[in-house]
Amino acid sequence: MMVSDRRDSLPAARRVLAVCAHPDDESFGLGGLIAGYVHGGADVAILTLTRGEASTLGADAELAERRTAELACAVRELGITTSWLCDHPDGHLAQVPIDQLVAEVLVAIERHGPELLLVFHPSGITGHPDHQRATEAALSAACGSDLPVHGWYVPDEVATTLNAEFGTAFVPTEPSAADRRVRVDRAAQRSACACHRSQGGALPLIERKFELQGDLEYLRALTGTATDTPSRPAADQLPCH
Secondary structure (H helix, E strand, O other): OOOOOOOOOOOOOOEEEEEEOOOOHHHHHOHHHHHHHHHOOOEEEEEEEEOOOOOOOOOOOOHHHHHHHHHHHHHHHHOOOEEEEEEEOOOOHHHOOHHHHHHHHHHHHHHHOOOEEEEEOOOOOOOOHHHHHHHHHHHHHHHHHOOOEEEEEOEHHHHHHHHHHHOOOOOOEOOOOOOEEEEOOOHHHHHHHHHOHHHHHHHHHHHHHHHHHOOEEEEEEEOOOOOOOOOOOOHHHOOEO
């Protein structure tokens, strides 16, 4: 069953860092939450670890460049103040040494000074290894930085319906008593989603998800898990732009 009578406010934070695997994760997934933080006066930054060049939607030789521009458009629509985009291989993020990714998240934390990290649920939402790896890196970095991490997820009723209607692989996640059920305004999120023209084939799915969830998004407080402490690159050595 869907959770009823849950907290409907975002976790308090004046500065937020979202850690994502691909361009469009910030819009299709976290967009309502990011827009909510921005509307509330928070300063939101985003670290995106790949340029999404392996997508089968709108694939062409210039897809990485197109998705880079689409991300910049979405960042503006959501009101994100700072965006770093890395060039790790899309679809193979799990093969990048975890210490390297953790070190990059730590640099972004050092630069932005967030009070909270926003990520995908550790399931990867659709079980995507890139999503899982991005969250793994954020959790490990947060453990070393003593930062709270909140993971966005799709509740089980919605995941099951989408899987049946679209043949997708959303991981059903049963809301727990400790989770937050946050009310969001989807206007900025929809504008950001529209920026991702190369991924337009996903929009009917996203709109159906919005229809099923209404103005609700779901967050779970996550506990950081440590890897061996990575060497931290200097702030000017973050291999992202």
